[in-house]
Amino acid sequence: MADSRETELRRDAFVTGWPIKHSRSPIIHNHWLARYGLPGSYRAEAVQADDFAAFFSALKEGGPYRGGNVTIPHKEAACRLADRRDDIAEELGAANTVWLEDGRLTATNTDPFGFTANLNQQHPGWERTARVVILGAGGASRAVIQAVRDRGIGEIHVVNRTVSRARELADRFGARIHAHGLEALPEVMQGAGLFVNTTSLGMDGGEAMELNFTALSSNAVVTDLVYVPLVTPLLQQAHDQGLATVDGLGMLLHQAAPGFEKWFGIRPSVDEDLRRLVIADMERHA
Numbered sequence: 001m002a003d004s005r006e007t008e009l010r011r012d013a014f015v016t017g018w019p020i021k022h023s024r025s026p027i028i029h030n031h032w033l034a035r036y037g038l039p040g041s042y043r044a045e046a047v048q049a050d051d052f053a054a055f056f057s058a059l060k061e062g063g064p065y066r067g068g069n070v071t072i073p074h075k076e077a078a079c080r081l082a083d084r085r086d087d088i089a090e091e092l093g094a095a096n097t098v099w100l101e102d103g104r105l106t107a108t109n110t111d112p113f114g115f116t117a118n119l120n121q122q123h124p125g126w127e128r129t130a131r132v133v134i135l136g137a138g139g140a141s142r143a144v145i146q147a148v149r150d151r152g153i154g155e156i157h158v159v160n161r162t163v164s165r166a167r168e169l170a171d172r173f174g175a176r177i178h179a180h181g182l183e184a185l186p187e188v189m190q191g192a193g194l195f196v197n198t199t200s201l202g203m204d205g206g207e208a209m210e211l212n213f214t215a216l217s218s219n220a221v222v223t224d225l226v227y228v229p230l231v232t233p234l235l236q237q238a239h240d241q242g243l244a245t246v247d248g249l250g251m252l253l254h255q256a257a258p259g260f261e262k263w264f265g266i267r268p269s270v271d272e273d274l275r276r277l278v279i280a281d282m283e284r285h286a
C-alpha cells in the first residue's frame with residue numbers, strides 16, 4: 001500500500017539541453033526535493049537539436065515527466081512547439097520551463113522573474129529609479145529588458161557592441177527602450193540607478209571593460225548576470241568605486257523556483273544553504 005501511494009505521489013522533472021552535463025539545475029532541484037521530503041527526481045536529459053521535437057512531443061504521451069527546464073539550444077524551439085505559452089514566453093520568443101496541464105504542454109520563461117526576485121532579495125528598492133542601463137542585447141538581455149520594463153521603469157538604455165541587435169530589442173520591447181552602441185555608455189550611465197551586464201564579458205576569467213561607475217546615481221546598484229566567477233571584474237570595479245553590487249547567482253536560483261512549484265507542488269525558498277551548495281559545486285569545477 002505504502003509503495004503504491006508513493007508511486008502515485010512520485011513526480012519527475014528534467015532539464016534538457018546540449019551539452020547538459022554542466023547544468024547546475026539538478027543540484028538546485030534535488031536539494032529542494034530532499035529538503036521538502038518529496039518523492040521524485042530531477043534529471044538531466046542530453047538531447048541534440050535534431051532530436052528535440054521528438055523528445056518534446058513524447059512528453060505528452062504519458063512518460064515519467066510532469067515537465068522540466070529547457071536550456072540552450074532548445075529555448076526557442078520549446079516556445080514554438082508548446083501547445084500553450086504565456087505572455088512572457090510569447091514576447092521573449094523563448095521558454096525555459098514547461099509543464100503538462102490537462103495533457104497539454106505549457107511553456108513560460110522564468111528568467112525575468114529570477115532577475116527581479118534576486119534584486120528584490122539582495123537590494124530591495126532597486127526599482128526606484130527613472131533610468132536603467134543594460135549592457136548586451138543577446139538572449140539574457142531580453143529577459144532583463146522585459147523585467148525592468150514591467151516594473152514600470154521609465155527609461156531603459158540597451159547598449160551593445162552590435163548596435164543593430166540593440167535596435168531589434170528596442171523595436172520589440174517598446175518605446176521606453178533606447179538602443180545604443182558602446183560609445184554611448186558614458187552618457188547614458190549619467191544618473192542611472194541600475195546597471196546590468198548581460199554580456200558574457202568577464203565569464204570564466206575572460207576580459208571585461210573598464211567602466212566609470214561613479215557617473216551612476218550615488219545610490220545605484222550594479223548587477224552582473226555572469227556568476228562564474230561570483231565577483232566578476234565589473235562587480236569588482238563597481239564595488240571599488242563605491243557602488244552597491246548584486247551577483248548573478250541569485251537569478252539562477254530564483255528562476256528555478258516557479259518550475260519546481262509547477263512540477264512538485266511546493267513553492268521552494270531560495271536561501272543561504274542552497275547558495276552555499278551551488279558555490280561549493282562551482283569551486284569544485286573551477
Ligand code: NAP
Pocket residue numbers: 111114135136137138139140141160161162165198199200201203224225226227248249251252253255
Ligand atoms: P548571447 O545571446 O550569446 O549574447 C552575448 C552578448 O554578449 C551579446 O550582447 C554580445 O554582443 C556580447 N558580447 C560578447 N562578447 C563581447 C565582447 N568581447 N565585447 C562586447 N560585447 C560582447 O548570450 P546570453 O544567452 O545573452 O548570455 C549572456 C551571459 O549571461 C552569459 O554569460 C550567461 O551565462 C549569462 N546568463 C546568466 C543567467 C543567470 O541566471 N545569472 C541567465 C542567463 C544568462 P554582440 O551582440 O555584439 O555579439
